[in-house]
Amino acid sequence: MKILEADRDARVTGITGQPFALTWPSGKRQVWHKPDPHCRMFDGKGVVIDCRSTSRVGADFRYRCAVIGAACQAAGWQFRLVGEPDPVWAANLRWLAGYRHPRFADPSLGEQLVSYLAQPRPLTEAAGQAGDPIRVLPVLFHLLWLGQLVGDLSRPLGNGTILSASADPLEAT
Secondary structure: OHHHHHHHOOOEEEEEOOOOOEEEEEOOEEEEEOOOOEEEEOOOOEEEEEEOOHHHOOHHHHHHHHHHHHHHHHHOEEEEEEOOOOHHHHHHHHHHHOOOOHHHOOHHHHHHHHHHOOOOEEHHHHHHHHOOHHHHHHHHHHHHHHOOEEEOOOOOOOOOOEEEEOOOOOOOO
16 A cells, blocks of 8 residues: 555655565574565655554564664665554545546646536535536546545545645645
């Protein structure tokens, strides 16, 4: 899921899944670890993320993360250990990811939706005001993916979801 989140984040300019494996001696054995994605940020900095369910984070994994964190720091990167996302939020993000392609963009309709949603309104009201929902909804979902429109994605996305225009798409992610 973290790669999908990074793909949506406008601050991320590049993503590499499992960018490296680090091996080091620990007593009489070799220990290794492959962190999850490396993200190149808009400001040129790097962030390495390790994803693990909190129920699966034991002392051994924390030790491995500490070593990876130190290696990342030496390389000038940040390191983040993150847990599983909220399942409803993750389902909404997967849905919106289906609308990330530029073919769903419509600049004039997008401007109309963003303007109309300067005041928060329910999803169906916004779609109905802008025109035929068959034409409008893909554009609306595309704008949600881009962060130009925002809504509470921790609840199931539906007709009553309150949407508004984002003040700053970089912060909407």
